Every structure is written in C-alpha cells, then in structure tokens.
Amino acid sequence: MAPTASGGPAGAPAPPVDKRRSTARRHRAVAAAFLLPALVLLGALVVYPIGYSLYRSFLDRTGDSFAGLDNYAAIFSDDTTFTAVKNTAIWVVLAPTVATALGLIFAVLTERVRWGTAFKLIVFMPMAISMLAAGIIFRLVYEQDPDRGVANAVWVGVHDTFSESAGFPKARPLPVHPLEAGEDGAFVTKEPVSASVSVRLPLIGVSPARMPSDARPAREAEPAADGTVTGTAWLDFTRGGGGAPNAVDPAELGLKGIKVEAVKDGEVVASTRAGPDGVFTLPASADGATLRLPGENFREPYNGVNWLGPTLVTPAIIGSYVWMWAGFAMVLIAAGLASVPRELLEAARVDGANEWQVFRKVTVPLLAPVLVVVLVTLMINVMKIFDLVFVIAPGSAQDDANVLALQLYRSSFGTDADLGLGSAIAVLLLLLVVPVMLVNIRRLRRESRR
Amino acid sequence: MTAQPDTVTTRVRTAQHPKARQSPAARAAARAGGGAVRAFLVLVGLFWLMPAFGLLISSLRGSSDIAGSGWWQVFTRPAQLTTENYRQLLENEAITDSLLSTVMITVPATVLVVMIGALAGYAFAWMDFPGRDWWFLVVVGLLVVPVQVALVPVSKLFGVVGIFETTLGVVLFHVAFGLPFAIFLLRNFFAEIPRELLEAARLDGAGEIRLFARVVLPLGAPAIASLGIFQFLWVWNDMLVALIFADSESAPITVALQRQVRQFGNNIDVLAPGAFLSMVIPLAVFFAFQRQFVSGVMAGAVK
Numbered sequence: 001m002a003p004t005a006s007g008g009p010a011g012a013p014a015p016p017v018d019k020r021r022s023t024a025r026r027h028r029a030v031a032a033a034f035l036l037p038a039l040v041l042l043g044a045l046v047v048y049p050i051g052y053s054l055y056r057s058f059l060d061r062t063g064d065s066f067a068g069l070d071n072y073a074a075i076f077s078d079d080t081t082f083t084a085v086k087n088t089a090i091w092v093v094l095a096p097t098v099a100t101a102l103g104l105i106f107a108v109l110t111e112r113v114r115w116g117t118a119f120k121l122i123v124f125m126p127m128a129i130s131m132l133a134a135g136i137i138f139r140l141v142y143e144q145d146p147d148r149g150v151a152n153a154v155w156v157g158v159h160d161t162f163s164e165s166a167g168f169p170k171a172r173p174l175p176v177h178p179l180e181a182g183e184d185g186a187f188v189t190k191e192p193v194s195a196s197v198s199v200r201l202p203l204i205g206v207s208p209a210r211m212p213s214d215a216r217p218a219r220e221a222e223p224a225a226d227g228t229v230t231g232t233a234w235l236d237f238t239r240g241g242g243g244a245p246n247a248v249d250p251a252e253l254g255l256k257g258i259k260v261e262a263v264k265d266g267e268v269v270a271s272t273r274a275g276p277d278g279v280f281t282l283p284a285s286a287d288g289a290t291l292r293l294p295g296e297n298f299r300e301p302y303n304g305v306n307w308l309g310p311t312l313v314t315p316a317i318i319g320s321y322v323w324m325w326a327g328f329a330m331v332l333i334a335a336g337l338a339s340v341p342r343e344l345l346e347a348a349r350v351d352g353a354n355e356w357q358v359f360r361k362v363t364v365p366l367l368a369p370v371l372v373v374v375l376v377t378l379m380i381n382v383m384k385i386f387d388l389v390f391v392i393a394p395g396s397a398q399d400d401a402n403v404l405a406l407q408l409y410r411s412s413f414g415t416d417a418d419l420g421l422g423s424a425i426a427v428l429l430l431l432l433v434v435p436v437m438l439v440n441i442r443r444l445r446r447e448s449r450r
Numbered sequence: 451m452t453a454q455p456d457t458v459t460t461r462v463r464t465a466q467h468p469k470a471r472q473s474p475a476a477r478a479a480a481r482a483g484g485g486a487v488r489a490f491l492v493l494v495g496l497f498w499l500m501p502a503f504g505l506l507i508s509s510l511r512g513s514s515d516i517a518g519s520g521w522w523q524v525f526t527r528p529a530q531l532t533t534e535n536y537r538q539l540l541e542n543e544a545i546t547d548s549l550l551s552t553v554m555i556t557v558p559a560t561v562l563v564v565m566i567g568a569l570a571g572y573a574f575a576w577m578d579f580p581g582r583d584w585w586f587l588v589v590v591g592l593l594v595v596p597v598q599v600a601l602v603p604v605s606k607l608f609g610v611v612g613i614f615e616t617t618l619g620v621v622l623f624h625v626a627f628g629l630p631f632a633i634f635l636l637r638n639f640f641a642e643i644p645r646e647l648l649e650a651a652r653l654d655g656a657g658e659i660r661l662f663a664r665v666v667l668p669l670g671a672p673a674i675a676s677l678g679i680f681q682f683l684w685v686w687n688d689m690l691v692a693l694i695f696a697d698s699e700s701a702p703i704t705v706a707l708q709r710q711v712r713q714f715g716n717n718i719d720v721l722a723p724g725a726f727l728s729m730v731i732p733l734a735v736f737f738a739f740q741r742q743f744v745s746g747v748m749a750g751a752v753k
Binding site: 024027028031032035038041045046047048049050052053056106109110113116118121122123128130131133135137138139140141143147148149150153323328331332383384386387390394405408409412413423425427430433436440441444 | 606
C-alpha cells in the first residue's frame with residue numbers, strides 16, 4: 001500500500017498566479033463534486049445517526065425528559081437485557097475462538113492433500129449464503145424429534161448404541177395374564193416357573209406400528225428335556241380381534257429382544273433376551289425361579305437433546321455460526337500460510353522436530369498476526385450477531401438466547417419499544433468497536449507516513 | 451491488509467520433506483498419518499455439507515413425508531423426491547414478488563455503491579483539497595460502525611423525508627453503509643495507478659471526468675469487481691435492514707421467509723425450497739467469482 005503523498009496531481013509548468021488560483025478553485029469544485037454524494041450519504045445515514053443515538057440514549061422512554069445514565073444502568077440491571085449482555089459475552093469469547101481454531105486446523109491439514117481445494121470450497125461456501133438461509137438450515141438440523149432433526153437422529157443413534165434401547169413403553173399384562181407389576185416398572189411372574197412347563201409371558205399395550213420391524217409371529221415354546229427353562233414372550237393382541245387372552249394366536253407377534261431375568265431370593269440368577277418369535281431359553285439354574293421382565297424394557301425411548309431449549313440454545317446457535325464462518329478463518333489463514341517461508345519449516349524438520357513441534361513452535365508463531373486479524377474481525381462480526389439468533393431461537397427460547405443486537409431490535413421496534421434503552425444498547429455496541437476503529441486509523445496513518 | 455488476495459483454488463504446494471532422510475518406520479508412520487488426515491478431512495467435508503444437503507433434500511419432499519420422517523429416508527425411498535414444492539412456490543405470489551424485490555434492492559444498491567465509492571475513492575487518491583487525509587481517516591473510522599446504531603435515527607429521518615418503508619430507503623441505507631468499505635478499497639487501489647499514466651492523459655487535455663471514466667475506471671476493474679460482488683452478496687443476504695426499512699410491498703425474500711419461520715414445523719414445504727431458492731443466486735455468484743469474492747473478503751477483514 002503506497003498512498004500518494006499529499007502532493008496530488010499538481011500540474012506541470014507553473015502558470016501565472018491568477019490562473020493558478022482559479023485552477024486551484026476549479027480543482028476544489030471538481031473534488032467537491034466527486035465527493036458530494038458519498039459525504040451526503042455518510043453524513044446523513046451514518047454520522048448523524050451516531051450523534052442522534054448518543055443523544056437519545058440519555059433521554060427516557062418517551063423522549064421527553066433527561067434520564068442521565070439510567071438507560072445504561074438498565075442494560076445491566078434488567079434481567080432480559082443482562083441475559084443479552086451475558087450471551088453476547090459468551091458469543092464473543094466462544095464463536096471466534098472455535099471458528100479460528102478450526103480454520104487453523106483445516107488450513108494446515110489441507111496443505112497436505114491434493115484435493116484440499118475442494119475441501120476448502122465446501123467449508124467456505126456457507127459464507128456466501130444469508131444468515132436467514134443458514135438459520136432455516138439449522139432449524140431443520142436441530143429439530144427435537146429424532147425422526148426429523150438430524151442432530152438428534154445422530155445423537156439418539158449414538159446413545160442407543162451405548163445403552164440399552166427401550167423397546168416396549170406402555171406394555172403391560174392383563175389381569176388374567178400370569179404376570180403382575182413388580183418394582184421399578186418391572187413385571188414378574190405370579191408363580192415360580194418350572195423347567196417342565198413352557199412359560200407364557202404375554203403383554204398388551206404396544207401399538208403394532210412400534211413393534212420391532214423384524215418381530216415374527218410368536219411361537220409356543222416346547223418344554224425342554226435338558227432342564228432348561230423355556231418360554232414365550234409375546235404381544236397378546238390380535239389385530240382386528242379374535243385372539244384369545246393368554247394364548248399364542250397365529251397373528252400375534254413375539255416381543256423380540258425383550259429382556260427376561262430369573263430371580264431367586266432377590267438375586268438375578270440368569271437372564272436372556274427373547275428371539276424374533278418371542279421364544280427364550282434360560283439355563284437349568286432358573287428352574288423354580290420367578291421370571292422378571294425388568295423395567296428397562298418399558299422405559300420411554302430416549303428422545304435426544306433439546307437443542308433449542310433454554311440451556312443449549314446459545315451453544316447450538318454458535319454452532320451454526322461456526323459452520324458459516326470457519327471457512328473465512330480458514331481462507332485467511334491459508335493465505336498467511338502460503339507466505340510462510342518453506343525453508344523455515346524444513347529447517348525445523350531437519351533439526352529433528354516432529355510435525356506437532358513444527359506446528360506449535362514455527363507455524364503458529366509465524367501466523368500470529370493473521371490469527372489476530374481473524375479473531376478481531378470475527379469478534380466485531382459476532383458483537384452484531386442478529387439474524388441467526390432471531391431465526392433459529394424459537395419464540396419460547398428467544399429470551400434465553402437473547403443477544404445485544406436482538407435486544408436492540410426488540411427495544412427499538414417491539415410492541416412496547418423503549419427508544420432510550422434501544423439507543424443505549426446501540427451506543428454500547430458502538431463503544432465496543434471503537435478500539436478496533438482506532439487501531440485501523442492508527443495503522444493507516446502509519447502506512448501513509450511511510 | 452498486506453496479505454495478497456489468493457483464491458481458494460490457487461495455493462502453494464507444501465514441499466514434501468526429503469524422503470531419503472527418513473527411516474522406513476518414519477515413512478510408514480507418515481503414510482499412516484497422511485491416511486488419517488485424509489480420512490479426517492473427508493469426514494469433516496461430509497459433515498460440513500450435511501446441513502445444506504438436508505435442506506436441499508427436504509425441499510424436494512412432499513409435505514406429508516417431511517412431517518413424518520427425516521430427509522435421510524430418501525436414501526431408502528428415493529421415490530419421495532418431487533419438485534412439487536418448487537412448483538407451488540413459484541405460483542406463490544408472495545414469494546415470487548419478494549424475489550423480485552430482492553433484485554430491485556440489490557442491483558441499484560450495488561451499482562450505486564460502486565459509482566459513488568469510485569468517485570470518492572478517486573478524489574481521495576488523486577485530487578488535492580484541504581483536509582483530504584483527515585476526511586479519509588474519518589471514512590476509515592466509519593468502517594466498523596455497526597448498522598444497529600443507525601436503525602432508529604434513520605427510520606425517523608426516512609419518515610420525515612417520506613421514504614420509510616420504500617425500496618428507495620432500503621437501497622440508500624445499504625449504499626451508505628457500503629460506502630466506507632467501497633471508498634477504502636477503491637482509494638487504495640486507485641492510489642497504485644502510476645502517476646505518469648494520469649499525467650499523460652492530462653497533457654492530452656483530458657478533464658477530470660474523462661480521466662476518471664476512461665483511465666481510472668478501466669484500470670480499477672479488478673477492485674471494482676471485488677467490491678461489486680461483495681456488496682451484491684451483502685445486500686442480497688441482508689435481512690435486518692429490510693426488516694425495518696421495507697414494507698410488505700418492497701420486502702425481499704429474506705424478510706418474506708422470516709415471516710414464515712414463526713410457524714416453523716408445519717410449513718417446511720415452503721421454507722425449505724424458499725431458502726434454497728434464495729441461496730441459488732449467491733451460490734452461483736460465489737462459484738463464478740471465487741477469486742474476486744476472496745479478495746473482497748480479505749480486504750474487508752476489518753468490516
């Protein structure tokens with residue numbers, strides 16, 4: 001950047017004084033004409049509003065009387081606005097850090113693969129779309145119902161892999177059935193079982209649509225000769241009617257996967273799960289035990305996380321922001337990385353540094369200026385975050401997800417607007433970026449002095 | 451702002467470390483590490499694509515399918531895919547009108563910023579007038595002013611002038627807040643034009659206006675392109691400004707869709723294709739002008 005010295009386009013040979021003065025005046029007129037549209041717009045729509053907001057922030061709600069610093073105090077004392085202050089602080093700390101860290105990782109790693117360009121395009125692409133579109137995208141992602149929202153679908157999938165999945169909520173026996181309610185939602189047999197008789201464990205109350213898709217028609221188990229206890233756990237319900245209670249009718253399905261425990265004197269001596277046709281087999285030690293269908297069979301299925309509920313809504317929206325802006329950090333850092341001298345990295349490697357040490361001790365320090373620019377840029381950007389919160393947070397969670405820019409909008413244009421408060425928030429937002437403003441100006445002056 | 455604009459597609463290849471220096475074991479470890487890096491990047495790439503892909507698929511499913519199951523069901527039941535939502539959306543006048551409004555706002559706001567910014571940028575770079583450097587510092591200071599500061603005062607001002615809730619008002623607001631960046635970018639670019647070139651044109655008798663139109667603008671084309679694309683995307687994607695300064699007649703697609711979000715859940719067959727439609731133009735611009743977009747992003751890293 002080599003801005004011209006203030007000499008400007010001063011013409012060639014010096015004309016007579018008179019003419020020179022008139023030329024200078026004409027130059028000024030031309031310059032004014034070139035600048036006029038810009039200065040009028042900037043003055044009326046940017047500079048004047050700053051002054052007005054400042055002035056208005058010292059007046060009360062109606063604008064009739066002087067309120068001193070009351071509006072500023074209100075920002076920090078009122079619950080709603082203070083939530084906004086806290087959330088904005090969370091945003092400013094979390095979002096730029098995560099986006100920059102990811103950008104750094106991506107930038108360094110993509111240097112090592114041939115299709116790094118394609119990867120960068122994918123990660124950078126969300127920057128081109130509107131926050132509204134991104135908001136709609138993430139409303140879909142964060143839908144509560146695991147059958148519809150992909151975040152919960154994945155979460156529930158992972159959860160169910162690691163913990164027993166609940167199979168048959170609301171299942172229960174009829175009074176004529178040989179089962180009765182036990183402790184902790186379990187059902188136990190009324191009588192101890194014997195190896196010589198096939199055990200019947202019928203239940204009702206599972207809607208056919210919620211039965212496992214691979215459950216097969218139930219089969220009456222044969223009593224085994226070797227002393228093992230056998231039996232059938234099945235859904236004692238024939239669709240359309242016609243089945244007899246406590247009998248395995250042809251159209252009735254086995255309770256596939258239901259857990260059966262044999263209990264003697266309060267101790268579990270054996271346990272197993274029923275097959276697709278409901279048949280189960282317990283070892284001989286179960287002879288004379290009471291059979292129990294433990295409560296875990298009947299718990300409501302795990303329904304995932306309430307992403308947009310009061311506690312997680314802000315981190316969830318920050319996630320969508322990182323999705324949009326990590327690419328920005330990545331591209332800027334990659335450009336910085338391209339200007340890091342290869343010889344330095346090579347020298348470190350030749351000296352025996354491993355990749356991690358090269359990264360920590362050479363790459364990151366050399367990139368520090370770029371990282372600072374990225375972080376500061378993202379921080380300014382995040383302070384003003386509005387669209388994502390406005391679109392993603394459901395009406396019920398908007399108070400919990402509140403940020404300064406959203407509160408400003410609500411205070412200024414909501415049903416019970418308080419322009420004093422709104423203006424104070426506007427001034428606060430401006431004050432937060434003033435340091436950056438000064439740094440920009442100082443950098444420019446330094447450059448023009450060079 | 452010294453970083454050279456670099457496209458996503460051009461980059462410096464890392465020099466491979468000298469293979470000869472490494473033991474076979476180290477080489478094997480490096481190869482395994484490379485495999486892990488590739489696998490990681492593939493996973494992250496898929497992860498990054500998934501949200502937008504989900505929107506695209508959702509926009510192509512019937513409303514009853516959307517209500518009952520997730521978009522990933524199409525992998526097993528591809529017959530669910532239909533363009534019905536888009537057909538209905540294009541018959542929905544509220545949406546098509548708002549798409550038109552977006553164009554009516556974005557095009558003038560982009561052209562005006564480029565024109566007014568170029569005039570001022572040229573004046574700051576090459577004209578002599580008192581306090582020039584101070585004025586420019588003020589413009590640079592305005593780079594980071596948040597739009598939020600101006601919402602209330604400008605809506606009152608527009609009310610007085612009579613352009614509140616009109617397309618003109620929205621356009622002017624966007625132009626004003628686009629100008630600091632435009633002037634900053636173009637002034638710096640114009641300042642690099644060799645003095646001799648301008649002097650030669652002056653000696654040929656060209657006036658300031660001819661000089662500007664015939665020499666400065668053509669030479670500034672790369673910067674103007676960056677600025678234009680950046681401003682275009684910024685205005686096209688805006689919601690907040692239009693939410694306040696546009697009425698239902700002049701509301702762009704972002705505002706029209708935002709109004710729909712309130713009933714989120716039972717109107718995904720409108721929201722998903724609508725959102726996708728609003729993304730088509732920005733994405734096309736992004737892919738067609740990556741280079742200019744990236745250099746605009748770099749130059750605007752302070753905005």
